[in-house]
Amino acid sequence: VQLVESGGGLVQPGGSLRLSCTASGFTFSSYAMSWYRQAPGKERELVATISSVGGITDYADSVKGRFTISRDNDKNTVYLQMNSLKFEDTAVYYCNVLGVWGQGTQVTVSS
Numbered sequence: 001v002q003l004v005e006s007g008g009g010l011v012q013p014g015g016s017l018r019l020s021c022t023a024s025g026f027t028f029s030s031y032a033m034s035w036y037r038q039a040p041g042k043e044r045e046l047v048a049t050i051s052s053v054g055g056i057t058d059y060a061d062s063v064k065g066r067f068t069i070s071r072d073n074d075k076n077t078v079y080l081q082m083n084s085l086k087f088e089d090t091a092v093y094y095c096n097v098l099g100v101w102g103q104g105t106q107v108t109v110s111s
Contacts, residue, residue, distance in 0.1 A: 008105030021095030029073040037091035
């Protein structure tokens with residue numbers, strides 16, 4: 001199983017970013033996928049989860065209404081659209097499945 005995240009960067013408060021996680025080594029369409037994040041000095045936290053076929057999503061209260069998780073099973077990719085970004089969204093973002101983590105992608109919200 002391999003997960004490769006991309007799309008992070010530096011953005012001003014109120015801005016947007018779209019993260020991608022491309023998976024390989026397993027039957028992507030059979031598994032729910034999740035995004036987590038870890039801010040400096042804090043524990044890793046669950047941000048969003050999407051069911052195997054994308055019909056069910058769930059979000060942390062801190063990102064509800066601002067973030068959207070989606071997936072393209074033809075491309076073995078899960079996305080995290082992040083809008084109205086806040087300083088407190090600064091973190092390394094990871095995708096996760098089957099207990100496997102990607103390398104993460106850094107999101108920095110700064111003016």
